[in-house]
Amino acid sequence: KESNISSPVPECDFLSATGRSEFVRGLFIVSCTNDEIIGCIDVYGDLVHSGQLFVYTNGQLRKCVIYGRGRWAKTERLGNK
Secondary structure (H helix, E strand, O other): OOOOOOOOOHHHHOOOOOOOOEEEEOOEEEEOOOOEEEEEEOOOOOEEOOOOEEEOHHHEEEEEEEEOOOOEEEEEEEEEO
16 A cells, blocks of 8 residues: 655645645754754744754743754753743
8 A cells, every 4th residue: 555645754745735845843943855954943933043042931041952964953951031
């Protein structure tokens, strides 16, 4: 039985209808076209690039870290606002 999924990431299959080329998974924004992590997302839904600080829930201050040419990412908790 063949699958109708053309992309290894299920979220990318539904984006053609919206015209977007990225999706959000957890705290990160991922590109479907480049297959890499673009950045982190803050509590307001804004894009935060690697090395920048952002506010997460309950006033938590975090640092967005993307490494491995966009293949891996993490957030470092720095404290409360």
